[in-house]
Amino acid sequence: MEKSDPEIVLEARHISKQFPGVLALDDVSLKVYAGKVNAIVGENGAGKSTLMNILSGVYPDYQGEVLLCGRPVRFSGTADAQRQGIAMIHQELNLIPYLDITQNIFLGREPLNNLGLIDHNKMKRETLDLLERLHFDESPESLINDLRPGQQQIVEIAKALSLNARVLIMDEPTSSLSEKEAGILFRLIRELLENKVGVVYITHKMDEITLLADYVTVLRDGCFIEACPLEQTSVDELVRKMVGRERKDFFTKKQRRPGKCMLEVRDLCLRDALHDGKYRLKDISFEVYSGEVLGIYGLMGAGRTDLMEALFGYYGRKLEGQVSIEGRQVQLNSTNTAVAEGLALIPEDRKSEGLILDMSIEQNTTLASLKDFLKYGLLSFKKERTKAEEMRSKLKVKSYSGQQLASQLSGGNQQKVVLSKWLLTNPKIILLDEPTRGIDIRSKNEIYELMDDLAGQGLAIVMVSSELPEILAVSDRIICLCEGRISGRFERDEFSGEALLKAALPDKA
Amino acid sequence: MKTNFKVIIDKPVIKPLAALLLMIGVMAVLSDNFATSDNFFNVLRQVSVNLCISVGMTMVILTGGIDLSVGSILALSGAVAAGLSKNGFCLPAADLYVGFTFWGSILAALLIGGLLGAFNGWMITRFKVPPFVATLAMLTIARGLTMLYTKGFPITGLNESFSFLGTGWFLGVPMPVWVALLIIVFFAFFMLKTRTGRYIYAIGGNKKASLLSGIKVNTIILWVYTIAGILSAVAGLMVTARLDSAQPNAGSGYELDSIAAVVIGGTSLSGGKGSIAGTVVGALIIGVLNNGLVLLNVSPFWQQVIKGFVILGAVILDKVNSGKSES
Numbered sequence: 150m151e152k153s154d155p156e157i158v159l160e161a162r163h164i165s166k167q168f169p170g171v172l173a174l175d176d177v178s179l180k181v182y183a184g185k186v187n188a189i190v191g192e193n194g195a196g197k198s199t200l201m202n203i204l205s206g207v208y209p210d211y212q213g214e215v216l217l218c219g220r221p222v223r224f225s226g227t228a229d230a231q232r233q234g235i236a237m238i239h240q241e242l243n244l245i246p247y248l249d250i251t252q253n254i255f256l257g258r259e260p261l262n263n264l265g266l267i268d269h270n271k272m273k274r275e276t277l278d279l280l281e282r283l284h285f286d287e288s289p290e291s292l293i294n295d296l297r298p299g300q301q302q303i304v305e306i307a308k309a310l311s312l313n314a315r316v317l318i319m320d321e322p323t324s325s326l327s328e329k330e331a332g333i334l335f336r337l338i339r340e341l342l343e344n345k346v347g348v349v350y351i352t353h354k355m356d357e358i359t360l361l362a363d364y365v366t367v368l369r370d371g372c373f374i375e376a377c378p379l380e381q382t383s384v385d386e387l388v389r390k391m392v393g394r395e396r397k398d399f400f401t402k403k404q405r406r407p408g409k410c411m412l413e414v415r416d417l418c419l420r421d422a423l424h425d426g427k428y429r430l431k432d433i434s435f436e437v438y439s440g441e442v443l444g445i446y447g448l449m450g451a452g453r454t455d456l457m458e459a460l461f462g463y464y465g466r467k468l469e470g471q472v473s474i475e476g477r478q479v480q481l482n483s484t485n486t487a488v489a490e491g492l493a494l495i496p497e498d499r500k501s502e503g504l505i506l507d508m509s510i511e512q513n514t515t516l517a518s519l520k521d522f523l524k525y526g527l528l529s530f531k532k533e534r535t536k537a538e539e540m541r542s543k544l545k546v547k548s549y550s551g552q553q554l555a556s557q558l559s560g561g562n563q564q565k566v567v568l569s570k571w572l573l574t575n576p577k578i579i580l581l582d583e584p585t586r587g588i589d590i591r592s593k594n595e596i597y598e599l600m601d602d603l604a605g606q607g608l609a610i611v612m613v614s615s616e617l618p619e620i621l622a623v624s625d626r627i628i629c630l631c632e633g634r635i636s637g638r639f640e641r642d643e644f645s646g647e648a649l650l651k652a653a654l655p656d657k658a
Numbered sequence: 659m660k661t662n663f664k665v666i667i668d669k670p671v672i673k674p675l676a677a678l679l680l681m682i683g684v685m686a687v688l689s690d691n692f693a694t695s696d697n698f699f700n701v702l703r704q705v706s707v708n709l710c711i712s713v714g715m716t717m718v719i720l721t722g723g724i725d726l727s728v729g730s731i732l733a734l735s736g737a738v739a740a741g742l743s744k745n746g747f748c749l750p751a752a753d754l755y756v757g758f759t760f761w762g763s764i765l766a767a768l769l770i771g772g773l774l775g776a777f778n779g780w781m782i783t784r785f786k787v788p789p790f791v792a793t794l795a796m797l798t799i800a801r802g803l804t805m806l807y808t809k810g811f812p813i814t815g816l817n818e819s820f821s822f823l824g825t826g827w828f829l830g831v832p833m834p835v836w837v838a839l840l841i842i843v844f845f846a847f848f849m850l851k852t853r854t855g856r857y858i859y860a861i862g863g864n865k866k867a868s869l870l871s872g873i874k875v876n877t878i879i880l881w882v883y884t885i886a887g888i889l890s891a892v893a894g895l896m897v898t899a900r901l902d903s904a905q906p907n908a909g910s911g912y913e914l915d916s917i918a919a920v921v922i923g924g925t926s927l928s929g930g931k932g933s934i935a936g937t938v939v940g941a942l943i944i945g946v947l948n949n950g951l952v953l954l955n956v957s958p959f960w961q962q963v964i965k966g967f968v969i970l971g972a973v974i975l976d977k978v979n980s981g982k983s984e985s
Contacts, residue, residue: 461870488872502870505863507930516860517871519853527851570871 157219158183158347159204159235159316164213166199173199174211177373179366181316181347186338188350188362188379191391192589196371197351201318204349205237206230218315228257234315238308238322242301246294251276253293254308279307284333297450298498299325299615306334317341318349323357324587327448327615328650335361353589355384356618367391388590402623403601408439410476411609412460412578417470419459419633429455430633433470437578437609442600444624445613448653452633453613454497457582460611461494462487474577488517491577495567495584497613499560503567506556510548511537513555513566518573540569545595561592568599579603581612585619597623617646629653670924670932673975674939681943685950692953699832703900705945706838709938710893711912712919713845714886716937719920720849721882722862722929723782723789728890728916730800731774732909736894737804739767740813740904743820760819768891774800775887779880797913804906814903824899834896841889846934854878862929918965919944922972943968 159181166174174196181187189197202208204215206224215222217233224230227237244253255272262268276289285303293301302325309317323331338348338361350361358365358379365382367374367390374390375382417433430452437443447453459468462481472479474490481487487494496502504513514537515522522532537551544565548558555566564584571579581600585593600623604610614620620627621644629637629652637652686693711728718725743763747756758766774796781792826833849855857878860868869875893912898904923940925932947968951961 458870463870483874484869485872485874494870496867496870501864502866505860505867505930507863508860512856512860516856516868516873519856523853528853528856574872 155182155185156345157181158217159349160216160219161200161204162214162216164200164203164211164215166196166203166208166211173371174203175371176213177368177371178376179204179373180364180376181349182364183315183347184342184345185363186342186348186350186361188352188358188365189368190352190358190365190387191368191374192591195368195391197368198320199371200368201237201320201349201351204230204316205235205318207237231312231314235318236309236312236314236316237318237320238302238305239320242298242305244293244301244304244308247292249290249292250280250287250304250307251289253304254279254311256308275311276307279311282310282337283307284330297454299327299330300450302326303330306337310337314346316347316349318351320351321353321587322350323352323354325583325615327653328617329448329654331357353587353593354616355388358387359384391590402442402625403605405440405605407441407625408607410436411439411474412437412611413471413473413476414460415471415473417456417459417468417472419455419464419468422467428633430459433635435628435635435638437611439607439609440604441625442604442610442612442623444620444627445611445630446615446617446620446627446649446653447613447630447636448615450632451630451653453615453630454582455633456630457494457496457580457611457613460487460580461492488574491575493517493571493574493576493579495564495571495579495581497582497586499563499567504555504563507554509552509554510541510546510558510566511551514540514551514569514573517570518575521573536573537569540573544569544599561588564588564592564596568596572603576608578609578611581610583613583615585614585616593619617649620649621646671936671939674923674936674943674972677972677975678939678943678946681946681950685946685953689950689953692950697949697953699835701942701945701949702835703832704949705941706832706834707893707896708912708915708919708941708944709838710841710889710896711916712937712941713841713934714882714889715913715916716920716923716925716932716934717845717849717858717882718789718886719917719925719927720858720862720929720932721879722865723879723883724793724917724927725775725778725883725886726790726793726913727774727778727796727800728886728893729909729912730797730804731771731887731890732894732897732912733904733906734774734800734804734807734894735767735771735891736898736908737808737813737904737906738770739763739895740816740820740898741807742766743817744813744815760817764895767895768888771887771889771891771894772884773887775890776880776884778887779883782883783876783879801910808904808906810906812903812905816898816902816904820899821902822899824896824902834900837892837896841892842934842938849934854881858882859930862926862931864930915944916941918969922969940972943972 157180161177161179164174164177177196177200179200191197203211206227206229209223209225222233224233245256251272254276260268260271273289280287280289283303283306287296287300293304296304302322306322322334326334341348352358362379364376364378365387366376367387369391413436415434417430418428419430421427421429433456445453445456458464460472460481462484465482472481479490481490500506505516511533515533519528522529524532534551541548541551546562546565548562555563558566585596600610612623625641627639627644627649628635629649631653639648691697715725715728742758743760746758778793778796781787782789823833828836849858857868857873860873861875861878865875894909897908919940920937921927922943923932923936925936944965947965948961951964
């Protein structure tokens with residue numbers, strides 16, 4: 150870029166951050182250009198989130214220097230950073246579940262009227278504007294608790310937008326969005342750029358980088374690796390720098406012939422408890438065969454998670470329809486019977502549904518199969534340890550000991566612990582709900598290989614995913630869900646991104 | 659074996675334990691009557707009632723719940739045991755009379771405690787009543803039933819076996835202390851070495867994740883409240899035996915001492931973290947404090963103030979040392 154560089158709105162110089170036992174950032178520098186998308190890439194644990202937390206005032210304590218419009222600053226907290234024009238959309242959702250969308254967006258900075266009371270009308274008006282810009286079709290009065298993670302993410306985005314910041318940091322904003330919603334977000338980002346906002350964009354998705362980014366910064370293991378304009382690099386080069394080794398080709402699936410029918414679902418219905426006469430799932434029928442991966446694709450709210458949880462017995466007797474496992478009809482009245490029938494569920498949100506965060510890796514690993522670790526009817530810590538250690542090294546869970554708490558692991562490693570837990574139950578059918586959401590490329594590929602391996606051992610696998618490249622690469626067959634119904638079925642030779650998306654969109658003419 | 663020991667004496671217990679030893683040291687210096695074997699057993703006997711209740715309370719709190727009804731269940735089961743052994747069960751309308759032996763009346767008391775506890779658990783799991791509310795209701799219900807059963811008067815003149823249970827000695831140790839010890843050892847072992855024990859921690863740590871791991875969450879919660887009820891009944895028998903009479907207002911306010919013991923012992927009120935060992939230390943701290951302040955002639959009014967600050971101090975100490983504060 151020989152021509153004049155655009156204005157630098159935010160700059161970090163030689164930042165280091167020490168956590169107990171870990172040097173999370175080691176002399177990292179970053180330039181954020183106004184009116185440009187500044188992408189930051191790196192595997193999980195590379196230090197991206199730590200750096201963003203410093204820039205947005207979450208960690209006031211660090212070494213190095215931050216310059217805002219050329220002026221040295223040190224934020225005392227997030228509120229201070231926001232006042233000075235820096236907003237962040239967090240990867241972890243920071244919303245209050247029992248407040249509504251409006252209240253969350255304006256939390257802590259509610260507009261006041263002449264009497265010094267909260268100006269509800271103004272709040273609501275501005276919220277409606279924001280939601281409209283995001284094409285988000287929910288009432289401003291909906292409680293956060295009633296929204297799915299993807300919808301919550303949109304509220305988080307609306308909140309950051311409402312700050313009218315000079316620098317907007319987005320930490321994997323699309324990880325729980327559908328393609329359509331991501332498209333809306335990308336359009337919005339372009340609008341922001343016209344207004345000279347500096348966008349900092351963290352993602353694991355390479356296609357988003359090529360689509361959006363103007364500048365790319367690569368971090369690895371807390372160190373600065375490279376920063377350059379996008380056109381001076383390539384995806385392969387970026388990935389090589391992130392991983393520190395040559396990228397193997399994106400996961401390729403082994404072809405194999407499906408075996409016997411493992412899971413047969415007939416006319417599954419789940420009534421919507423909140424709306425009379427409506428269904429969250431309606432007339433769902435499909436089969437999954439031994440050795441195959443069935444992909445389930447659908448937009449947010451299509452009923453993907455409901456279907457996974459329903460199959461796992463979570464809705465108990467409220468579920469209508471028939472389920473057969475290996476040709477035998479079963480009553481999945483509780484999660485306990487589902488486990489006993491050989492089902493395993495890797496849930497969508499590993500932190501709130503997959504793990505006991507205050508328990509060790511070891512205890513989480515054995516939780517679903519504790520009956521196998523008894524000696525004279527009592528728990529044998531030795532047996533537990535042996536097995537958990539075996540899984541920890543087999544799945545390459547990065548940790549210093551099996552005693553380490555699950556809360557201290559990175560996303561990819563947490564997911565591996567959840568997988569370990571279920572592998573120990575010797576399941577016949579594994580249900581995976583967005584198994585690679587927010588996980589780095591290396592762990593993703595490890596998880597794909599593991600799934601392929603399990604299918605090879607004759608297990609049946611059902612995987613929900615909202616990432617097209619992933620579902621197209623991993624599945625043998627794909628079912629599309631739309632508004633609780635099956636809206637399309639695809640065999641492997643019929644796979645195409647457009648066809649899937651078309652089937653997933655509601656109100657097709 | 660070494661690792662097992664380490665698990666039992668886990669780090670969180672060390673702090674309250676150090677506080678307990680410090681307190682014993684200070685009391686011993688300040689009062690000549692404190693460090694005597696008589697007083698030692700006296701403290702233990704006084705503490706054993708709270709210990710019984712607090713073991714159950716610990717399990718309830720570990721699931722993320724709370725049980726406010728322990729004091730009332732204590733009173734009702736104590737009264738039932740006393741009434742049945744003395745007068746038997748009379749139903750004049752049906753011309754029914756059933757006599758009860760000593761052991762029969764004890765069994766009936768435990769049954770009542772278990773039933774009321776199970777009722778708590780049923781309300782909480784079946785009707786999703788918050789534990790605070792469900793057990794608050796039971797606090798009133800069981801106290802009312804006690805008043806109805808006793809007609810508001812103490813039941814006195816009990817079987818001699820009762821007084822042995824309350825005031826007797828076995829191998830140089832008071833009976834109630836044996837009972838409490840047995841319960842502590844059993845449930846500490848239970849929490850550590852059984853599946854149910856592990857599940858109790860898991861449920862308190864993350865209920866949905868536990869459910870999605872195939873754990874029968876509701877069944878376990880139901881059992882935990884049932885056990886808490888039975889242990890309150892055991893405490894009720896101890897109190898009745900000690901006083902050689904069943905008082906209709908026995909045990910009122912005991913839930914607070916019990917919650918205090920659990921909290922001082924480092925168990926988190928939000929569930930998932932803590933131990934029975936911690937609770938034992940917590941109950942001993944309260945017992946030593948009560949006893950020592952009496953020996954030092956501190957006024958009962960000041961005793962309460964001091965106790966409150968000890969609870970605050972214990973929790974603050976726990977937070978400070980557990981590293982990062984959650985802002």
